[in-house]
Amino acid sequence: MRQYDLTSARWRKSSYSDGEGGSCVEVAEGIPVRDSKVKDSPVLRLSHPAWADFLDTLRR
Secondary structure, eight states, X not given: OOOOOOTTOXXXXXXXXXXXXXXXXXXXXXXXXXXXXXXXXXOEEOOHHHHHHHHHHHHO
């Protein structure tokens, strides 16, 4: 598995996050995705087209 240096990544939390420790994700440029509740959790790295497809699926 390839490792990426994400120490300088600027993470953005989902606007749907309730701030109460519920389910949410954070995304950063590139497009890495992680569980916002576990900052050192594994990161899922997606291409821009894959991220766009994912968002489109959620919207439907």
